[in-house]
Amino acid sequence: MRGMSRIVKTVxxxxxxxxxxxxxxxxxHGHLTPGGGFQGGAIVASGLAMLLVAYGSIWVVGKIKxxxxxxxxxxxxxxxxxxxxxxxxxxxxxxxxxxxFFKNFLIxxxxxxxxxxxxxxxxxxxxxxxxPLMNFAVGLKVIAGLFAIVLVMAYSTRLKEEK
Amino acid sequence: MIYNIPYIAVVALILIGLYAVIFKRNLIKIVIGxxxxxxxxxxxxxxxxxxxxxxxxIYRGSGSPLMSLPVPHALTLTxxxxxxxxxxxxxxxxxxxxxxxGTLDSRKIGGEEE
Amino acid sequence: xxxxNFAAVIFLAIVGVFLVFAALMxxxxxxxxxxxxxxxxxxxxxxxxxxxxxxxxxxxxVFDYRGFDTLGEATVLFTAVAGVILVFRRLKK
Numbered sequence: 001m002r003g004m005s006r007i008v009k010t011v012x013x014x015x016x017x018x019x020x021x022x023x024x025x026x027x028x029h030g031h032l033t034p035g036g037g038f039q040g041g042a043i044v045a046s047g048l049a050m051l052l053v054a055y056g057s058i059w060v061v062g063k064i065k066x067x068x069x070x071x072x073x074x075x076x077x078x079x080x081x082x083x084x085x086x087x088x089x090x091x092x093x094x095x096x097x098x099x100x101f102f103k104n105f106l107i108x109x110x111x112x113x114x115x116x117x118x119x120x121x122x123x124x125x126x127x128x129x130x131x132p133l134m135n136f137a138v139g140l141k142v143i144a145g146l147f148a149i150v151l152v153m154a155y156s157t158r159l160k161e162e163k
Numbered sequence: 164m165i166y167n168i169p170y171i172a173v174v175a176l177i178l179i180g181l182y183a184v185i186f187k188r189n190l191i192k193i194v195i196g197x198x199x200x201x202x203x204x205x206x207x208x209x210x211x212x213x214x215x216x217x218x219x220x221i222y223r224g225s226g227s228p229l230m231s232l233p234v235p236h237a238l239t240l241t242x243x244x245x246x247x248x249x250x251x252x253x254x255x256x257x258x259x260x261x262x263x264x265g266t267l268d269s270r271k272i273g274g275e276e277e
Numbered sequence: 278x279x280x281x282n283f284a285a286v287i288f289l290a291i292v293g294v295f296l297v298f299a300a301l302m303x304x305x306x307x308x309x310x311x312x313x314x315x316x317x318x319x320x321x322x323x324x325x326x327x328x329x330x331x332x333x334x335x336x337x338x339v340f341d342y343r344g345f346d347t348l349g350e351a352t353v354l355f356t357a358v359a360g361v362i363l364v365f366r367r368l369k370k
Binding site: 033034038146149153156157 | 219221240244247251254255258
Binding site for chain 2: 282289305308317323325333
């Protein structure tokens with residue numbers, strides 16, 4: 001598809017960093033405010049789709065190689081399943097630990113000093129255990145997946161006289 | 164009976180979507196009908212989660228007022244993401260069919276001998 | 278009209294009657310009584326801040342109490358992206 005006029009490209013240049021920062025804020029504060037991994041990933045993917053509409057799919061495919069996107073998505077999926085499996089693997093080290101699949105192993109302990117506070121109404125980022133790490137993994141997966149769908153569909157249906 | 168208006172809206176959405184899937188010939192209109200049924204089911208799930216005079220299930224400070232049930236909200240999130248995935252696959256298959264047959268009429272495709 | 282359209286109208290009428298009866302006979306919107314009291318959700322609302330430390334009830338349910346459903350959803354998203362990339366593949370000669 002062909003790009004759009006100069007006014008549209010200038011407005012996209014100004015608005016694109018704000019949309020990315022807002023989407024990453026919604027992903028990172030998923031355990032305190034409404035939002036989370038899926039919602040923030042959809043916001044960032046729609047900002048990238050705005051870039052695709054304004055500049056044309058041929059220019060965007062020249063800048064972002066389309067074979068790097070499934071690698072990012074697989075990194076997100078492996079991170080999510082790895083965090084779920086560590087809850088089971090802890091039974092090898094501490095043999096009297098009530099372990100299970102998807103156990104929240106980072107709260108209430110002092111060995112690893114991040115994400116381990118519990119309290120009523122504390123509202124800082126350092127709480128809630130393994131939930132912020134899962135938010136980042138799922139957010140990366142949703143960003144790469146939705147942008148890959150839109151990019152492949154836009155690049156493969158371009159008109160004949162532009163090939 | 165006047166207190167069941169959200170459920171009547173759900174039934175209206177599902178019946179309109181079902182009419183579009185059965186009686187229309189264009190392939191894109193059938194895909195839109197499937198998306199309407201999906202929206203009706205999502206509305207039904209979040210209608211079940213409401214309690215009278217309740218707020219959203221987000222904690223502020225200490226103490227808890229009456230809150231809505233959080234489990235149907237989680238199920239609706241999963242359902243919306245699955246709806247997006249199914250819509251992407253259906254539209255890519257429609258593009259592939261158009262390239263092969265040259266038409267989008269559902270009564271003129273298929274039926275070839277091997 | 279043709280036979281296929283006649284059978285389709287009969288089918289749509291039967292499904293419509295069932296759906297309208299189901300909509301009118303559910304419990305009134307927003308009221309809970311002894312038949313459908315929310316025991317499990319009341320336990321989750323009371324104990325989220327003690328057990329997980331998160332302030333968002335929906336995120337705690339999605340990732341901690343019901344994390345297995347999120348694993349299934351991530352699998353469906355991965356399968357959809359793989360299917361879309363597969364349809365638009367160009368074989369290099």
